[in-house]
Amino acid sequence: MSDHRHSLSRAAALFAALFAALVALLAVPHTMHAQTLDELRARSRSADSALAVVVVRQRQLSEFGRFDGDGEIRSGGRVVRYRKAQISPRDSARVAAGLELGRAQLAARFGDAGTALIDTASWVITGGRTRQRWIVELYPQRDPNGARATLPRPISPASVADFVIAQAGDRLTATTPALRGYSGWTAFLPDQVPSDEIARRLATSWAATGRRCATRAVAACKVVLAPFDAAAGYDHYFDASDVQAVVTSARLPGLPDSAFSVARHQCLKGKDASCALIIDRIVPTDPFGSSVRGSLLAHAIAVGGENALARLAAQADGPPIAILATVAGLSEDALIASWHADLFSSVTHGVTGAIPAFLTTLAWCGLLLLVSLRRRFL
Amino acid sequence: MFGQILYTQLKWTRSTLAVLSIVAFALPAGLWRLSHDSYFGTATAMEVMCGFEVLGPALVLLAFFAGFMAVAQPWAVDAAARHVYPLSLPVPWSRYVGMRFGAGALLTLIPTAALWLGCLLVLSMIDLPATLNAYPGTLAFRFLLGALLSYAGIFAVQYISGRKAAHVLLVLMLILAIVALGSEFSGNTKTLVRLLDYLFHSPGPLAVFGESWMLIDV
Amino acid sequence: MTDAVRIRNLAWRAGKEFAIRELAMTVPTGAIYGFLGPNGSGKTTTIRLMLGMLPPEDGTIEVLGHSVPRFAHRALAGIGYVPERLHLYQGLTVDESIRYHRAFYANFDGAEAERLRKRFGLREDQLVQRLSKGEAGKLMMMLALSQRAELLVLDEPTDGLDPVIRREVLGALVEYVESRSATVFISSHLVHEQERICDWVGIMDGGRLIAELPMQEFRSGIKRLRIDRAPAVRDAAPFALLSREALTVDQEEWVVRGWQPEMREWFQRAGADVRDVQDLDLEESFVELLRGARTSNQETR
Numbered sequence: 001m002s003d004h005r006h007s008l009s010r011a012a013a014l015f016a017a018l019f020a021a022l023v024a025l026l027a028v029p030h031t032m033h034a035q036t037l038d039e040l041r042a043r044s045r046s047a048d049s050a051l052a053v054v055v056v057r058q059r060q061l062s063e064f065g066r067f068d069g070d071g072e073i074r075s076g077g078r079v080v081r082y083r084k085a086q087i088s089p090r091d092s093a094r095v096a097a098g099l100e101l102g103r104a105q106l107a108a109r110f111g112d113a114g115t116a117l118i119d120t121a122s123w124v125i126t127g128g129r130t131r132q133r134w135i136v137e138l139y140p141q142r143d144p145n146g147a148r149a150t151l152p153r154p155i156s157p158a159s160v161a162d163f164v165i166a167q168a169g170d171r172l173t174a175t176t177p178a179l180r181g182y183s184g185w186t187a188f189l190p191d192q193v194p195s196d197e198i199a200r201r202l203a204t205s206w207a208a209t210g211r212r213c214a215t216r217a218v219a220a221c222k223v224v225l226a227p228f229d230a231a232a233g234y235d236h237y238f239d240a241s242d243v244q245a246v247v248t249s250a251r252l253p254g255l256p257d258s259a260f261s262v263a264r265h266q267c268l269k270g271k272d273a274s275c276a277l278i279i280d281r282i283v284p285t286d287p288f289g290s291s292v293r294g295s296l297l298a299h300a301i302a303v304g305g306e307n308a309l310a311r312l313a314a315q316a317d318g319p320p321i322a323i324l325a326t327v328a329g330l331s332e333d334a335l336i337a338s339w340h341a342d343l344f345s346s347v348t349h350g351v352t353g354a355i356p357a358f359l360t361t362l363a364w365c366g367l368l369l370l371v372s373l374r375r376r377f378l
Numbered sequence: 379m380f381g382q383i384l385y386t387q388l389k390w391t392r393s394t395l396a397v398l399s400i401v402a403f404a405l406p407a408g409l410w411r412l413s414h415d416s417y418f419g420t421a422t423a424m425e426v427m428c429g430f431e432v433l434g435p436a437l438v439l440l441a442f443f444a445g446f447m448a449v450a451q452p453w454a455v456d457a458a459a460r461h462v463y464p465l466s467l468p469v470p471w472s473r474y475v476g477m478r479f480g481a482g483a484l485l486t487l488i489p490t491a492a493l494w495l496g497c498l499l500v501l502s503m504i505d506l507p508a509t510l511n512a513y514p515g516t517l518a519f520r521f522l523l524g525a526l527l528s529y530a531g532i533f534a535v536q537y538i539s540g541r542k543a544a545h546v547l548l549v550l551m552l553i554l555a556i557v558a559l560g561s562e563f564s565g566n567t568k569t570l571v572r573l574l575d576y577l578f579h580s581p582g583p584l585a586v587f588g589e590s591w592m593l594i595d596v
Numbered sequence: 597m598t599d600a601v602r603i604r605n606l607a608w609r610a611g612k613e614f615a616i617r618e619l620a621m622t623v624p625t626g627a628i629y630g631f632l633g634p635n636g637s638g639k640t641t642t643i644r645l646m647l648g649m650l651p652p653e654d655g656t657i658e659v660l661g662h663s664v665p666r667f668a669h670r671a672l673a674g675i676g677y678v679p680e681r682l683h684l685y686q687g688l689t690v691d692e693s694i695r696y697h698r699a700f701y702a703n704f705d706g707a708e709a710e711r712l713r714k715r716f717g718l719r720e721d722q723l724v725q726r727l728s729k730g731e732a733g734k735l736m737m738m739l740a741l742s743q744r745a746e747l748l749v750l751d752e753p754t755d756g757l758d759p760v761i762r763r764e765v766l767g768a769l770v771e772y773v774e775s776r777s778a779t780v781f782i783s784s785h786l787v788h789e790q791e792r793i794c795d796w797v798g799i800m801d802g803g804r805l806i807a808e809l810p811m812q813e814f815r816s817g818i819k820r821l822r823i824d825r826a827p828a829v830r831d832a833a834p835f836a837l838l839s840r841e842a843l844t845v846d847q848e849e850w851v852v853r854g855w856q857p858e859m860r861e862w863f864q865r866a867g868a869d870v871r872d873v874q875d876l877d878l879e880e881s882f883v884e885l886l887r888g889a890r891t892s893n894q895e896t897r
Contacts, residue, residue, distance in 0.1 A: 200427070200595070351590045351592055352516060356580045372533055372538060375471050375472070378644060462683040463684060468700055469700060
């Protein structure tokens, strides 16, 4: 009986893993139209990755909850279990060092409130070989949906520390109801927020709200940064002209030509349901994504400094932007203005930073010319 | 004197410059054309922007190649006669080399201008939303800087005597290989990352290649 | 300034095989200096050192009063140079080559260049790379002569040219020298050609200058003697013995340099008798000089 259940759970795990990979792949064409190429590349990579790790993942899922590793790394109140046959002593030492490093960094920034976020879970490290590469993953043992990280090979303490800190951010959003829907992965890693990508996504958004936010309209940014409201309808985010643009410029949004023509015709005549259908097909359900909101979270915590988590604990209920303003110690408008400036300044500086590059290049050209002027003989 | 050097250099490199200029001009326009036929019925600013994310590395390569060709061909002409002619001319070697350098540097303006015109053409065909800005001048200027830098680098390698240049290059490549191998085996990629950071960020020598090569951006 | 070129104690080395050693040379202003030597003797290297194209290891070079290689560019302003191989840019036309060349020389005479171009039968639009060897030689000579140079340095200028073109080129050269009284330094292994135009001769062999003398002295001072009962000791001789060869048991043939008729007495005092004194032509003299130098080199080793 037990064997029967075991094989059933294995089959279910394998099916789940394959399904996850399939969804990851299908997500690429489905959302392709509204993404920047960086995002497409990232998605493509994630799809590749999903395929590559599928074998390892199904093994992990099958072992989930009954992982009986023969090795243990202890750090603070946390235990990381692993199999000695899969992870070399050298790598396990690096993981131990990385765990300590990540914990120390959280402690230094937020004290016990920081370390408390990661000291509760037991984690597992598993290793497995796919056709191309050796994969080592680190993830919380009791949470199959919890964030996990594929550690870069060779494993370095710094990458483990980053994972620990990212994991802490993830747990922060998971345990604070008001912040669900906010990406927590970069909450304590503001340097890893893809600012340029987010700024470009807003500036080129199909939705007028996003574009208005890009032009520093605070009210629009509040809509963008609030958790996605599926019930609000597309006109909460899209202007009539956006709909017009989407409907008239799109050619084959995944519908048969004739069906699409009918829907387009009806939409242009003012039938909301048809417009909603087309919008739904062309633009992702959540037009801005959790990473945009995650960037506000990371910014608020960075501005809030060492008391940020304490302020969050004191006011964990209420509208998310208000909570984050409290965390940052600013008013809502000031927080959004500061977030906006931070997001866009890095991008525009990167694009227009011609003068330093000009001087640097001139200096190097001068140096190289100077070297070339040396007297030459036959 | 400089006029004649410029004339000869133009004569030797004119075919390559013409090809480079056509490519530089056509890249943005071709991209627009491709976008036009893509998923959407008409090219949008966003699509052109996305296209430039792909085009950026191509422009970096083109700039590098423009710099390379601007120096390689004239040098090859002199080298074919073992530099006897320039050495027999009544000008100090440094002045002669300076003039050759100046002439080549000036010629890199031609593909740069072509790129700039190509960018302007693309921009005239799209409606730019208020949230985005066009940077044709910045992009062309960056292209010029990239071409100049590669030009200066290759010029230096060519005009320092061959063996010494080879030694310098060998040492630099060895350093890079040692750092890369060291990072691979030690698991500490910081040195390699730091080295690349230094190379591709100001004031590193390749900073201009590491910057944003976008025609349209926020 | 009395010497156009003045080289002292010059040393240069290329690997282990070849070296120029202790070279001293003087080219008087206004002279047509024939620089003779077999292939590989160091003539071209010496010219390149003289023009600052190679760095000397030791010694001093002064050309037109300028120290070389330091101020080579100043000296080069007064030098018309024709190398042994075409050095001009192959992708240019004749006209473009003239325009390029004249940009570097303040005294370049455009009208003279045009006159010479027509005289040599060169078309303006001819590509340099399509020129025959003779045409290329003419183009280089035309450019050098149009510079109105004080010193012409010609490295094998007629080597490989047919007699008609050779005559044309040398004719233009002689005209130039007559009209401008310039100094000419002409390197060649064609001894007869040098004989006709040069008034000074320098002979290189194995990286050394083995003789430097006025053409007249070179032409008349080297004799072949047939001697009966030739003396064994030759150190005290008033002439330079280049070679000696036994013909019979008591007869030898000597080749000597610096021969004067009154030197017969020296032989008589040594109990010898000069049977016959023969003049050598320039080529024989050149060969004997080389042979003498090589023998003496071997003996000193």
